[in-house]
Amino acid sequence: MLEDKIKWNTRYKNNKMPNNPSDILVKFQNLLSGGVALDIACGNGRNTKFLADRGFMCDGIDISDEALKLIVNPNINTHCLDLDICDLKKNMKKLYDVVINFYFLDRKILRTIPDLLKNDGLVFIETFIDDEEYKGNIEARKILEQGELQKVFQGFKVILNEEKWIIRDRGERAKIISFVAQNKL
Template sequence: MIEDKYRWNERYKTLPPPQNPSDLLLRYIDRIKGKDVLDIAAGLGRHSRILAENGCKVDAIEYSDVAIESLRKIIGVNAIEMDLENGCSLEKSYDAILCFNYLNRNLYDFMINHIKDNGIILFETFVFDEENECAPKNPDFLLRKNELLKVFGSLHIIEYKESNVIKQNGQKALMASMAAIKK
Protein backbone atom coordinates (compact mmCIF):
# COMPACT_ATOMS: atom_id res chain seq x y z
CA MET A 1 0.00 0.00 0.00
CA ILE A 2 1.27 3.44 -0.92
CA GLU A 3 0.52 4.76 2.61
CA ASP A 4 3.00 2.22 3.99
CA LYS A 5 5.65 3.45 1.57
CA TYR A 6 5.21 7.05 2.73
CA ARG A 7 5.21 6.02 6.39
CA TRP A 8 8.44 4.03 6.01
CA ASN A 9 10.08 6.78 3.96
CA GLU A 10 9.40 9.23 6.80
CA ARG A 11 10.58 6.79 9.42
CA TYR A 12 13.87 6.14 7.63
CA LYS A 13 14.40 9.89 7.15
CA THR A 14 13.72 10.85 10.76
CA LEU A 15 14.49 7.98 13.13
CA PRO A 16 17.97 6.55 13.51
CA PRO A 17 17.87 2.91 12.42
CA PRO A 18 19.71 0.17 14.29
CA GLN A 19 23.34 0.22 13.21
CA ASN A 20 24.67 -3.08 14.48
CA PRO A 21 23.71 -6.38 12.94
CA SER A 22 21.61 -8.75 15.00
CA ASP A 23 23.47 -11.16 17.27
CA LEU A 24 21.51 -13.95 15.57
CA LEU A 25 23.08 -13.08 12.21
CA LEU A 26 26.53 -12.74 13.75
CA ARG A 27 26.28 -16.23 15.26
CA TYR A 28 25.51 -17.80 11.86
CA ILE A 29 27.29 -15.56 9.36
CA ASP A 30 30.10 -18.08 8.76
CA ARG A 31 27.50 -20.63 7.72
CA ILE A 32 26.30 -18.42 4.83
CA LYS A 33 29.56 -16.90 3.61
CA GLY A 34 29.83 -16.62 -0.19
CA LYS A 35 26.24 -17.66 -0.80
CA ASP A 36 23.04 -16.32 -2.36
CA VAL A 37 21.07 -14.52 0.34
CA LEU A 38 17.63 -12.93 0.47
CA ASP A 39 17.17 -10.14 3.01
CA ILE A 40 13.42 -9.56 3.44
CA ALA A 41 12.40 -6.03 4.52
CA ALA A 42 16.08 -5.08 4.49
CA GLY A 43 15.62 -1.54 5.74
CA LEU A 44 18.67 0.64 5.19
CA GLY A 45 20.89 -2.43 4.87
CA ARG A 46 22.51 -3.18 8.22
CA HIS A 47 22.39 -6.94 7.50
CA SER A 48 22.78 -6.75 3.72
CA ARG A 49 25.95 -4.70 4.12
CA ILE A 50 27.76 -7.12 6.43
CA LEU A 51 26.75 -10.08 4.26
CA ALA A 52 28.01 -8.39 1.08
CA GLU A 53 31.27 -7.51 2.86
CA ASN A 54 31.61 -11.23 3.64
CA GLY A 55 31.28 -12.25 -0.02
CA CYS A 56 27.56 -12.98 -0.21
CA LYS A 57 25.40 -12.02 -3.17
CA VAL A 58 22.45 -10.32 -1.51
CA ASP A 59 18.98 -9.67 -2.90
CA ALA A 60 17.52 -7.06 -0.53
CA ILE A 61 13.77 -6.45 -0.69
CA GLU A 62 12.36 -3.14 0.48
CA TYR A 63 9.37 -0.96 -0.29
CA SER A 64 10.65 2.38 0.95
CA ASP A 65 12.26 4.67 -1.64
CA VAL A 66 14.63 5.97 1.06
CA ALA A 67 15.73 2.42 1.93
CA ILE A 68 16.11 1.40 -1.73
CA GLU A 69 18.38 4.39 -2.30
CA SER A 70 20.52 3.34 0.67
CA LEU A 71 20.66 -0.30 -0.43
CA ARG A 72 21.72 0.62 -3.97
CA LYS A 73 24.86 2.23 -2.54
CA ILE A 74 26.07 -1.06 -1.05
CA ILE A 75 28.43 -3.00 -3.34
CA GLY A 76 27.25 -6.59 -3.73
CA VAL A 77 23.62 -5.85 -2.91
CA ASN A 78 20.82 -6.08 -5.46
CA ALA A 79 18.10 -3.75 -4.16
CA ILE A 80 14.62 -4.94 -5.13
CA GLU A 81 11.67 -2.61 -4.65
CA MET A 82 8.62 -4.70 -3.78
CA ASP A 83 5.46 -4.35 -1.71
CA LEU A 84 5.46 -7.63 0.24
CA GLU A 85 1.88 -7.30 1.47
CA ASN A 86 0.69 -9.62 -1.31
CA GLY A 87 3.58 -12.05 -1.02
CA CYS A 88 6.89 -12.31 -2.83
CA SER A 89 7.16 -12.86 -6.58
CA LEU A 90 10.80 -13.96 -6.77
CA GLU A 91 11.43 -17.37 -8.34
CA LYS A 92 15.04 -17.83 -7.20
CA SER A 93 16.06 -20.15 -4.36
CA TYR A 94 18.52 -19.03 -1.71
CA ASP A 95 21.23 -20.42 0.54
CA ALA A 96 20.01 -18.11 3.30
CA ILE A 97 16.86 -16.10 3.91
CA LEU A 98 16.78 -13.38 6.54
CA CYS A 99 13.76 -11.68 8.06
CA PHE A 100 14.39 -9.23 10.91
CA ASN A 101 11.90 -6.95 12.68
CA TYR A 102 9.21 -7.67 10.10
CA LEU A 103 6.27 -10.04 10.04
CA ASN A 104 4.15 -10.97 7.07
CA ARG A 105 2.57 -14.38 7.46
CA ASN A 106 1.96 -14.51 3.69
CA LEU A 107 5.71 -15.08 3.30
CA TYR A 108 6.01 -18.23 5.41
CA ASP A 109 5.40 -20.64 2.51
CA PHE A 110 7.62 -18.59 0.21
CA MET A 111 10.50 -18.84 2.70
CA ILE A 112 10.12 -22.60 3.15
CA ASN A 113 9.80 -23.20 -0.60
CA HIS A 114 12.67 -20.91 -1.64
CA ILE A 115 15.37 -22.02 0.78
CA LYS A 116 17.83 -24.46 -0.80
CA ASP A 117 18.65 -27.79 0.78
CA ASN A 118 21.07 -27.16 3.67
CA GLY A 119 20.13 -23.47 3.49
CA ILE A 120 19.44 -21.46 6.63
CA ILE A 121 16.55 -19.21 7.59
CA LEU A 122 17.26 -16.56 10.20
CA PHE A 123 14.08 -14.98 11.54
CA GLU A 124 13.82 -12.48 14.37
CA THR A 125 10.86 -10.28 15.20
CA PHE A 126 8.44 -9.11 17.85
CA VAL A 127 6.16 -11.39 19.88
CA PHE A 128 2.91 -10.23 21.43
CA ASP A 129 3.35 -9.42 25.10
CA GLU A 130 1.33 -7.05 27.28
CA GLU A 131 4.57 -5.56 28.63
CA ASN A 132 6.08 -4.63 25.24
CA GLU A 133 7.14 -0.99 25.20
CA CYS A 134 8.24 -0.60 21.58
CA ALA A 135 6.66 -3.36 19.51
CA PRO A 136 4.11 -2.71 16.76
CA LYS A 137 0.60 -2.04 18.07
CA ASN A 138 -1.16 -4.01 15.33
CA PRO A 139 -1.42 -7.69 16.38
CA ASP A 140 -1.06 -8.71 12.72
CA PHE A 141 2.59 -7.66 13.02
CA LEU A 142 3.27 -9.61 16.21
CA LEU A 143 4.07 -13.28 16.51
CA ARG A 144 2.12 -15.48 18.86
CA LYS A 145 4.23 -17.38 21.37
CA ASN A 146 6.06 -20.29 19.68
CA GLU A 147 4.52 -19.42 16.30
CA LEU A 148 7.82 -19.80 14.41
CA LEU A 149 8.34 -23.26 15.90
CA LYS A 150 4.99 -24.38 14.55
CA VAL A 151 5.29 -22.74 11.12
CA PHE A 152 8.86 -23.85 10.42
CA GLY A 153 8.57 -27.23 12.14
CA SER A 154 9.29 -29.06 8.86
CA LEU A 155 12.81 -27.60 8.96
CA HIS A 156 15.59 -28.52 11.38
CA ILE A 157 15.44 -25.77 14.00
CA ILE A 158 18.92 -25.32 15.43
CA GLU A 159 18.13 -22.33 17.64
CA TYR A 160 14.96 -20.84 18.99
CA LYS A 161 14.30 -18.49 21.85
CA GLU A 162 11.83 -15.88 22.97
CA SER A 163 13.31 -13.28 25.28
CA ASN A 164 12.88 -9.73 26.44
CA VAL A 165 15.44 -7.40 24.91
CA ILE A 166 16.19 -3.72 25.29
CA LYS A 167 15.99 -2.06 21.89
CA GLN A 168 18.16 0.81 20.67
CA ASN A 169 15.62 3.34 22.01
CA GLY A 170 15.99 1.89 25.53
CA GLN A 171 12.55 0.27 25.56
CA LYS A 172 11.92 -3.42 26.05
CA ALA A 173 10.19 -5.86 23.75
CA LEU A 174 9.65 -9.59 23.61
CA MET A 175 11.49 -10.96 20.57
CA ALA A 176 11.59 -14.39 18.96
CA SER A 177 14.84 -15.53 17.30
CA MET A 178 15.07 -18.63 15.11
CA ALA A 179 17.72 -20.31 13.01
CA ALA A 180 16.44 -23.24 10.91
CA ILE A 181 18.04 -25.40 8.23
CA LYS A 182 16.30 -27.18 5.40
CA LYS A 183 17.43 -30.82 5.38
Protein backbone atom coordinates (compact mmCIF):
# COMPACT_ATOMS: atom_id res chain seq x y z
CA MET A 1 0.00 0.00 0.00
CA LEU A 2 1.26 3.43 -0.90
CA GLU A 3 0.45 4.76 2.59
CA ASP A 4 2.72 2.12 4.16
CA LYS A 5 5.55 2.96 1.78
CA ILE A 6 5.25 6.68 2.59
CA LYS A 7 5.07 6.03 6.36
CA TRP A 8 8.14 3.78 6.43
CA ASN A 9 10.16 5.94 4.02
CA THR A 10 9.53 8.91 6.31
CA ARG A 11 10.63 6.97 9.40
CA TYR A 12 13.85 5.85 7.73
CA LYS A 13 14.60 9.29 6.27
CA ASN A 14 14.23 10.71 9.79
CA ASN A 15 16.49 8.00 11.25
CA LYS A 16 13.79 6.79 13.65
CA MET A 17 14.65 3.09 13.52
CA PRO A 18 17.13 0.99 15.55
CA ASN A 19 20.49 -0.01 14.08
CA ASN A 20 21.60 -2.74 16.49
CA PRO A 21 20.75 -6.37 15.71
CA SER A 22 17.99 -8.12 17.60
CA ASP A 23 18.95 -9.49 21.01
CA ILE A 24 17.80 -13.00 20.08
CA LEU A 25 20.09 -13.10 17.03
CA VAL A 26 23.00 -12.06 19.22
CA LYS A 27 22.03 -14.54 21.95
CA PHE A 28 21.82 -17.47 19.50
CA GLN A 29 24.62 -16.46 17.14
CA ASN A 30 26.34 -19.78 17.91
CA LEU A 31 23.59 -21.40 15.77
CA LEU A 32 24.35 -19.10 12.83
CA SER A 33 27.20 -20.54 10.81
CA GLY A 34 26.50 -19.38 7.27
CA GLY A 35 24.31 -20.40 4.39
CA VAL A 36 21.42 -18.49 2.87
CA ALA A 37 19.05 -16.29 4.86
CA LEU A 38 15.84 -14.36 4.32
CA ASP A 39 14.90 -11.26 6.32
CA ILE A 40 11.19 -10.47 6.01
CA ALA A 41 10.50 -6.73 6.45
CA CYS A 42 14.23 -6.12 6.84
CA GLY A 43 14.04 -2.33 7.13
CA ASN A 44 17.52 -0.80 7.30
CA GLY A 45 19.09 -4.26 7.41
CA ARG A 46 20.21 -4.22 11.03
CA ASN A 47 19.58 -7.98 11.32
CA THR A 48 20.44 -8.80 7.71
CA LYS A 49 23.87 -7.19 8.13
CA PHE A 50 24.42 -9.22 11.30
CA LEU A 51 23.76 -12.43 9.33
CA ALA A 52 25.89 -11.32 6.38
CA ASP A 53 28.78 -10.65 8.77
CA ARG A 54 28.47 -14.28 9.87
CA GLY A 55 28.88 -15.66 6.37
CA PHE A 56 25.30 -15.72 5.12
CA MET A 57 24.19 -14.73 1.64
CA CYS A 58 21.02 -12.80 2.42
CA ASP A 59 17.81 -11.70 0.78
CA GLY A 60 16.19 -8.72 2.48
CA ILE A 61 12.62 -7.70 1.66
CA ASP A 62 10.98 -4.41 2.61
CA ILE A 63 8.43 -1.93 1.27
CA SER A 64 10.69 1.05 2.04
CA ASP A 65 13.13 1.87 -0.73
CA GLU A 66 14.65 4.49 1.61
CA ALA A 67 15.45 1.76 4.15
CA LEU A 68 16.89 -0.53 1.50
CA LYS A 69 19.25 2.25 0.31
CA LEU A 70 20.91 1.99 3.74
CA ILE A 71 21.97 -1.60 3.06
CA VAL A 72 25.27 -1.70 1.21
CA ASN A 73 26.79 -5.15 1.48
CA PRO A 74 27.85 -7.50 -1.31
CA ASN A 75 26.33 -10.46 0.59
CA ILE A 76 22.85 -8.89 0.74
CA ASN A 77 20.34 -8.76 -2.10
CA THR A 78 17.49 -6.36 -1.42
CA HIS A 79 13.98 -6.61 -2.81
CA CYS A 80 11.54 -3.71 -2.58
CA LEU A 81 8.21 -5.51 -2.28
CA ASP A 82 4.87 -4.79 -0.64
CA LEU A 83 4.55 -7.74 1.73
CA ASP A 84 0.81 -7.14 2.03
CA ILE A 85 0.38 -8.38 -1.53
CA CYS A 86 3.59 -10.35 -2.12
CA ASP A 87 3.56 -14.12 -2.61
CA LEU A 88 6.84 -15.17 -1.00
CA LYS A 89 6.75 -18.69 -2.44
CA LYS A 90 6.52 -17.23 -5.93
CA ASN A 91 9.02 -14.37 -5.45
CA MET A 92 11.66 -16.18 -3.38
CA LYS A 93 12.36 -19.34 -5.36
CA LYS A 94 14.83 -21.00 -3.01
CA LEU A 95 15.02 -22.62 0.39
CA TYR A 96 16.75 -20.88 3.28
CA ASP A 97 18.92 -21.97 6.19
CA VAL A 98 17.53 -19.08 8.26
CA VAL A 99 14.37 -16.99 7.99
CA ILE A 100 13.97 -14.00 10.29
CA ASN A 101 10.84 -11.92 10.83
CA PHE A 102 10.90 -9.10 13.38
CA TYR A 103 7.90 -6.88 14.18
CA PHE A 104 5.98 -7.54 11.00
CA LEU A 105 2.97 -9.82 11.06
CA ASP A 106 1.12 -11.05 8.03
CA ARG A 107 -0.49 -14.40 8.75
CA LYS A 108 -0.30 -15.56 5.13
CA ILE A 109 3.47 -14.95 5.17
CA LEU A 110 3.80 -16.50 8.63
CA ARG A 111 2.18 -19.73 7.36
CA THR A 112 4.56 -19.69 4.36
CA ILE A 113 7.77 -19.61 6.42
CA PRO A 114 7.93 -23.40 7.04
CA ASP A 115 7.82 -23.94 3.26
CA LEU A 116 10.78 -21.56 2.80
CA LEU A 117 13.09 -23.38 5.22
CA LYS A 118 15.53 -26.18 4.49
CA ASN A 119 15.45 -29.22 6.75
CA ASP A 120 17.24 -28.16 9.96
CA GLY A 121 16.65 -24.51 8.95
CA LEU A 122 16.06 -21.97 11.69
CA VAL A 123 13.30 -19.41 12.11
CA PHE A 124 13.68 -16.35 14.35
CA ILE A 125 10.53 -14.34 15.10
CA GLU A 126 9.93 -11.45 17.43
CA THR A 127 6.66 -9.57 17.44
CA PHE A 128 3.69 -8.44 19.49
CA ILE A 129 1.50 -11.02 21.23
CA ASP A 130 -1.94 -10.76 22.76
CA ASP A 131 -2.23 -10.27 26.50
CA GLU A 132 -5.51 -10.27 28.43
CA GLU A 133 -4.13 -8.01 31.18
CA TYR A 134 -3.25 -5.16 28.87
CA LYS A 135 -4.87 -4.11 25.64
CA GLY A 136 -2.59 -1.61 23.95
CA ASN A 137 -3.20 0.46 20.86
CA ILE A 138 -1.63 -1.91 18.31
CA GLU A 139 -4.01 -3.10 15.58
CA ALA A 140 -5.37 -6.58 16.36
CA ARG A 141 -4.24 -7.93 12.99
CA LYS A 142 -0.64 -7.10 13.97
CA ILE A 143 -0.75 -9.09 17.21
CA LEU A 144 -0.18 -12.83 17.51
CA GLU A 145 -2.68 -14.91 19.41
CA GLN A 146 -1.48 -17.11 22.26
CA GLY A 147 -0.27 -20.45 20.83
CA GLU A 148 -0.35 -19.25 17.22
CA LEU A 149 3.37 -19.78 16.57
CA GLN A 150 3.25 -23.27 18.05
CA LYS A 151 0.49 -24.20 15.60
CA VAL A 152 2.29 -22.76 12.57
CA PHE A 153 5.59 -24.40 13.53
CA GLN A 154 4.16 -27.69 14.75
CA GLY A 155 6.81 -30.41 14.39
CA PHE A 156 9.67 -27.91 14.70
CA LYS A 157 12.12 -28.13 17.60
CA VAL A 158 11.41 -25.04 19.72
CA ILE A 159 14.63 -23.48 20.99
CA LEU A 160 13.14 -20.30 22.50
CA ASN A 161 9.55 -19.34 23.25
CA GLU A 162 9.65 -16.36 25.60
CA GLU A 163 7.18 -13.58 26.29
CA LYS A 164 8.15 -10.29 27.88
CA TRP A 165 7.04 -6.70 28.28
CA ILE A 166 8.73 -3.83 26.48
CA ILE A 167 8.34 -0.08 26.38
CA ARG A 168 7.91 1.04 22.78
CA ASP A 169 9.57 4.12 21.30
CA ARG A 170 6.40 6.14 21.91
CA GLY A 171 6.43 5.22 25.63
CA GLU A 172 3.58 2.69 25.65
CA ARG A 173 3.83 -0.86 27.00
CA ALA A 174 3.50 -3.89 24.76
CA LYS A 175 3.98 -7.61 25.19
CA ILE A 176 6.23 -9.38 22.72
CA ILE A 177 7.20 -12.94 21.98
CA SER A 178 10.70 -14.07 21.04
CA PHE A 179 10.62 -17.38 19.20
CA VAL A 180 13.37 -19.52 17.71
CA ALA A 181 12.69 -22.94 16.19
CA GLN A 182 14.41 -25.46 13.95
CA ASN A 183 12.72 -27.30 11.09
CA LYS A 184 12.64 -31.01 11.87
CA LEU A 185 9.95 -31.98 9.33
